[in-house]
Amino acid sequence: MTSYPHIKIQSEDFDLTTEVAKLRQGHKDIGAVVSFVGTVRDINEGDEVSVLELEHYPGMTEKALEKIRLEAHERWALESSVIIHRIGKMYPCDQIVLVAVSSRHRENAFYAAHFIMDYLKTNAPFWKKETLPDGNERWVDARISDKEAEQRWAS
Amino acid sequence: MTSYPHIKIQSEDFDLTTEVAKLRQGHKDIGAVVSFVGTVRDINEGDEVSVLELEHYPGMTEKALEKIRLEAHERWALESSVIIHRIGKMYPCDQIVLVAVSSRHRENAFYAAHFIMDYLKTNAPFWKKETLPDGNERWVDARISDKEAEQRWAS
Amino acid sequence: MLNILYFASFREMLGTANEELPATYQTVNCLINELAARGDSWRQALLDNQNLQIAVNHDVASRDTMIKAGDEIAFFPPVTGG
């Protein structure tokens, strides 16, 4: 099985400082690190959310994320990058996803991290199911705004 | 003297996880946190750099950074933001600056963090002096590219 | 054989996460037509669904994608991670 050391799919939480330190390790010529952390909001579509459950497609997820990551490296001069996405049950305020990118100059890191997130949102096979306080469950709908955000990067 | 709790000028290092936790504290409706960390590169203008010394203008620095931060909050829907800038002597790989921004949706956080950094680079009164391995010191020149980066945000 | 996977709302709606079928279909479309004949929920999920997402061997695919024995074909709704 192909290994993707810069992609992690895990149920455990992650620590930002630790992950950024790993990202920078062995790269002295870094001037900029941009990190994005996505977190569980307690409100979605106007309803309170108690639990968020993340399902994914093992195998395809890693491949899709690595493809997005490598495309970012092709488009911008980056030193290193990492994508961590959690799966399983999460609760309001929990961390869901980390995208961290390092580069010599800040502009590349900002664009690359934003690009990776926009592509992840529409191309990586994850699905969210919400549980409301009354116990009802519902699958989260894909957002048109996410598709539009992805399309802005079309070259 | 005016207090700016979201602006810190300090000689000590900072911890990313700790600062992001503070940024998020009391804000449940956060879905996105974008952090930028600027670090000391060991090469500048083709020369190896041993020490970087950061001087600033006490009083004006805080006021300038708070103005930039508030302008970001006016332009984008943000939940919270923080700017930490170190002063004094730093060495290759050290952290120099942190800009962290939280919002409901990722786009606002990405733009705001990028904007704050671009404005900080050209509007906050900090100056860098490099010491080269032979002991020679030189003041770092302002970059034209930083001025251009700022001007892209002109509305 | 073909390995067929269903994810998220599809898995729940169709009541199955995966199944094996003989590799007697040339394209994804042929397979979909066969599956849609099983009943309303199958037809709605796979045939009448403008938002159907398809992957063949972990890559994004379309109804026209050719398939062969040993392939893994997945059906799922638009993704909502991140």
Place this chain on the structure above:
Amino acid sequence: MLNILYFASFREMLGTANEELPATYQTVNCLINELAARGDSWRQALLDNQNLQIAVNHDVASRDTMIKAGDEIAFFPPVTGG
């Protein structure tokens, strides 16, 4: 009195970090003309310098900015933080 501050390369070149002067100047420009008369390095830093940065009371200012007793006027090169 006026409180005058010099930062970074200006402080080194002019050999002073701050000084007090009587508040006898209407504008920053008048003050600069007076200081520039002190010698070559003063003229180069303050008068011949396209990149001179000026702040009055912690706000960005220009040569035309009016000044009055008690003001803090700072001269410095383009900033290079971040």
